[in-house]
Amino acid sequence: MFSLRIAILLIGGILGLWLTFDGTRALVTGDYVTPKSGPYAGPLGPWAKVVQAVGLDPKSTPVKVAHLVLGLGWLDSLAGFFWRADWGRSALLVCSVASLWYLPVGTLIGGLILVLLLTALRR
Numbered sequence: 001m002f003s004l005r006i007a008i009l010l011i012g013g014i015l016g017l018w019l020t021f022d023g024t025r026a027l028v029t030g031d032y033v034t035p036k037s038g039p040y041a042g043p044l045g046p047w048a049k050v051v052q053a054v055g056l057d058p059k060s061t062p063v064k065v066a067h068l069v070l071g072l073g074w075l076d077s078l079a080g081f082f083w084r085a086d087w088g089r090s091a092l093l094v095c096s097v098a099s100l101w102y103l104p105v106g107t108l109i110g111g112l113i114l115v116l117l118l119t120a121l122r123r
Contacts, residue, residue, distance in 0.1 A: 001120060004116055004120045005082075005120070007116060008078075008116050008117065009078055011109055011112060011116075012074055012078050012092065012095075012113050013074075013075070013078055014109065015074055015105065015106060015109040016072075016073075016078060016095075017071070017075070018071070018105070019067050019071030019074065019102075019106075020067075020071030020074075021033075022067055023066070023067030023068030023069075023070075026059075027064045030059075031059065032044060032059075032064075045103065045105075046103035046104060047101060047103045047106065049103075050103060051063055051101070070095065070099065070102075073091070073094075073098070076091065077091030077092045077095050078092070089117060092113060092117060093117060095113075096111070096114045096117070097110065097114070
């Protein structure tokens with residue numbers, strides 16, 4: 001159980017820190033972090049197509065704020081999980097599901113955390 005908890009904290013922390021950083025940076029500078037060179041230089045990731053499909057501009061302020069809020073939600077829920085707060089596990093489940101749109105990283109990490117949490121519940 002200890003190793004599952006550590007894995008959840010580390011993996012979830014990566015996504016929470018990234019979303020918080022990238023959302024804050026986008027709000028401050030006006031744009032997200034994107035590659036400057038190479039085959040993927042310039043455009044946003046696949047998540048932007050998901051956001052556009054529901055009628056939102058990926059570079060709009062509400063979407064930038066959503067990145068920041070989701071990142072802070074991850075960090076808060078991880079803290080609750082770490083301190084074994086009653087709401088920590090539930091909050092992580094919510095953040096995991098809420099991150100599935102963030103292709104590909106959020107989908108991968110959110111799905112992985114869901115599996116790890118469900119595995120931990122069965123023990």
